[in-house]
Amino acid sequence: MAASTSYKTKQRDQIMDCLLKNKDRHITADEIIRTLNAEKTEVGKTTVYRYLDKLVSQGIVRRYFIEGGKSACYQFMDQNNGCSRHYHLKCVDCGQLFHLECDYLGEMDSHIRDHHDFHVDHSKTVLYGQCGTCAGKFNVRGAAFRKTGGDNK
Amino acid sequence: MAASTSYKTKQRDQIMDCLLKNKDRHITADEIIRTLNAEKTEVGKTTVYRYLDKLVSQGIVRRYFIEGGKSACYQFMDQNNGCSRHYHLKCVDCGQLFHLECDYLGEMDSHIRDHHDFHVDHSKTVLYGQCGTCAGKFNVRGAAFRKTGGDNK
DNA sequence: CTAGTTGCAAAGAGTTTGCATGGCG
């Protein structure tokens, strides 16, 4: 089993805590390191990288490579929401991850499998693009958190 | 705009040639460097990186990061192969990249946009999974299933 | 001739590894 004896340590608790607090977004290893150090929590970067690696290989955390960014991003994967079945959308603008559950997309999956002979692995696939909110900003970043007029799509 | 005169040099020709020969797959900067050096073509890595950068910013070449890989991949953007319109499938097993052209998937795109308020960017999205061959299955090959090069290592 | 181009070497950034110490169970 993958249950190779795993000790519960202060550092791991804190890294996991940080991941859970940021489960709605992706976070870099460096951000975790800096966050914890800012809290006077002594955690070496080696530990962070190593633990993150372990979590990724266990499927508990997902690792992404974002366009432009040079470092990897990590995000906690909630095991209870069926992430292995549905698609994931990540906004390249705000970085938010959307879980897409929809029968239509389930059909798409079957379509690709039946008509194109390809088995999509949802745990490794992320559709990149722009979410409605960010698309409504008209390239004005930093401003406009509210969409003004014609935000109906 | 790009009014800055661009000289035609032997090195650039060769880098471009390498990209064109691999237009059906993504290739790393290092692969380009090694390919050219294997052909006794003297091209410094600085030049490769710099030229690649320029091509990317001009939209002539696409850069992306693949799962697991630590280095960036580049691929020539053929204006005629509609890569910006269709989906890409990458077999995590054999590494081959498939260009998926299918009306059904175009509909799916609209569905995501209309029902989930998200604009998928095909130039940044790659669906990961397993191709039929690697899955050990022999299903019907769809007509719209166009296969292109893979990792021939 | 002049501005863009090249490439060595060295700097950087992010990540991994070696190894001795520390701590969970």
Next chain:
DNA sequence: CGCCATGCAAACTCTTTGCAACTAG
């Protein structure tokens, strides 16, 4: 006490930059 975890420092990999020499137009 045994085994896993930790973390410093150094190694590594990929990429970028400084700078002097070079070359296409």
